[in-house]
Amino acid sequence: xxxxxxxxxxxxxxxxTSVKIECRSLDFQATTMFWYRQFPxxxxxLMATSNEGSKxxxxxxxxxxxxxxxxASLTLSTLTVTSAHPEDSSFYICxxxxxxxxxxxxxxxxxxxxx
Amino acid sequence: xxxxxxxxxxxxxxxxxxxxxxxxxxxxxxxxxxxxxxxSGKGPQFIIDIRSNMDKRQGQRVTVLLNKTVKHLSLQIAAxxxxxxxxxxxxxxxxxSNYKLTFGKGTLLTVNP
Numbered sequence: 001x002x003x004x005x006x007x008x009x010x011x012x013x014x015x016x017t018s019v020k021i022e023c024r025s026l027d028f029q030a031t032t033m034f035w036y037r038q039f040p041x042x043x044x045x046l047m048a049t050s051n052e053g054s055k056x057x058x059x060x061x062x063x064x065x066x067x068x069x070x071x072a073s074l075t076l077s078t079l080t081v082t083s084a085h086p087e088d089s090s091f092y093i094c095x096x097x098x099x100x101x102x103x104x105x106x107x108x109x110x111x112x113x114x115x
Numbered sequence: 116x117x118x119x120x121x122x123x124x125x126x127x128x129x130x131x132x133x134x135x136x137x138x139x140x141x142x143x144x145x146x147x148x149x150x151x152x153x154x155s156g157k158g159p160q161f162i163i164d165i166r167s168n169m170d171k172r173q174g175q176r177v178t179v180l181l182n183k184t185v186k187h188l189s190l191q192i193a194a195x196x197x198x199x200x201x202x203x204x205x206x207x208x209x210x211x212s213n214y215k216l217t218f219g220k221g222t223l224l225t226v227n228p
Contacts, residue, residue: 002161004158006158032214034215034216042220042221043204043218043219043220043221044159044204044218046215046216049215093158093159095158095159097214102147102208102214103149103161103164104149104161104206104214104216105161106151106158106159106160106161107158108157108158109156109157109158111156
């Protein structure tokens with residue numbers, strides 16, 4: 001139980017394009033989903049918290065217009081990196097928890113490379 | 116700001132030995148703690164958790180100890196195996212309705228055969 005998937009696992013794009021990453025909870029309904037960013041040999045940095053049916057809450061320093069988050073259903077959240085630049089290259093990881101539970105279960109991550 | 120940190124960034128052990136990974140936290144309001152294992156190129160994997168009303172919890176080959184007096188958390192892995200090689204993160208939840216976690220810096224565990 002508590003399986004979270006992400007798609008794609010790896011994406012390479014040109015500078016200036018937009019990339020969408022999907023996060024799905026496969027066997028539970030995710031009231032809240034979280035998006036993290038991780039640079040090599042560093043810890044996870046929370047970007048935003050996403051609640052189904054409402055606007056995402058972004059952490060300080062994260063541009064909401066650049067990192068668009070949509071949580072349209074209890075099993076799907078998407079992160080769109082708009083007008084991507086090489087400095088956006090990173091490992092993006094989502095997590096989810098079910099209502100009333102504070103344990104976060106993580107997806108496998110998406111490696112974004114912007115050329 | 117308050118954060119979760121680790122005493123040791125790297126730990127190398129021999130196969131079969133016991134491993135102890137330490138974590139210091141500074142937010143006294145934190146009431147829930149989780150240890151995650153992250154292998155290279157993968158997402159963090161839940162290992163074990165503990166709430167602040169407990170000081171010890173055991174799983175399969177793993178034990179988490181919580182010392183609230185000194186705000187210290189540790190993960191003990193018994194009979195460490197090569198497959199245990201990974202980065203281990205502690206994370207704390209300081210409460211609140213959004214269930215946000217604050218992650219420590221991580222410890223790289225290397226198990227030598």
